[in-house]
Amino acid sequence: MMETPITLGDCVAYVESRNNPLAMRYEPNFSTSQNARDIISRLAVNGFMDENTADIIAATSWGQYQIMGENLWTVCGYKGTLAAYITDPGKQYETFQNFIEHIGYKDNPFNPTAKVYNARFAIAYNGSEQYAQALVNAYYALGG
Numbered sequence: 001m002m003e004t005p006i007t008l009g010d011c012v013a014y015v016e017s018r019n020n021p022l023a024m025r026y027e028p029n030f031s032t033s034q035n036a037r038d039i040i041s042r043l044a045v046n047g048f049m050d051e052n053t054a055d056i057i058a059a060t061s062w063g064q065y066q067i068m069g070e071n072l073w074t075v076c077g078y079k080g081t082l083a084a085y086i087t088d089p090g091k092q093y094e095t096f097q098n099f100i101e102h103i104g105y106k107d108n109p110f111n112p113t114a115k116v117y118n119a120r121f122a123i124a125y126n127g128s129e130q131y132a133q134a135l136v137n138a139y140y141a142l143g144g
Contacts, residue, residue, distance in 0.1 A: 005109035006144045009065070009096055012125065014138035016066035021089045023063060030059035030068065057082065063092040067099055075102045100125065112136045112144065 017023035038054075058069040063086055072078045076095040078085060085091055097107055103124040111117070115132070122131035 006139055006142050007107050008110050009107040010142055011110050011135040011138040013064040014142055015134045017064050019064055021064050021092055022086055024060055025066060026060045062086060064089060065092060065096040067095055071099055075099060110139050112139045
């Protein structure tokens with residue numbers, strides 16, 4: 001019997017939320033673009049929010065992969081409501097794939113020994129090279 005390989009996405013979901021699709025984390029120092037505010041105000045709840053609420057949604061990371069609201073409705077191309085997103089792990093995976101493709105990566109089997117690749121991904125996804133070690137730790141915690 002062939003085992004399913006542990007993927008980059010598996011490791012990211014483990015690090016970011018311990019695979020919790022309902023996870024959310026507000027990032028108070030995140031600076032939201034006006035474009036993201038406009039898109040979120042229009043799409044998230046059909047315009048029934050003010051700019052401050054849109055800023056908070058944009059500056060919060062959502063779901064298993066902790067995709068920032070700023071990216072969710074922009075680079076990830078999500079078109080639905082926030083409520084639908086946080087209750088649909090399949091949509092969360094789809095937006096994760098869209099995001100990592102946008103930054104030049106794919107959800108391939110994770111290689112804990114690919115230090116340069118993992119460091120580059122870590123910086124692109126999280127902004128910190130130290131995140132690469134968290135991914136390696138997740139790989140082993142998941143049974144790799």
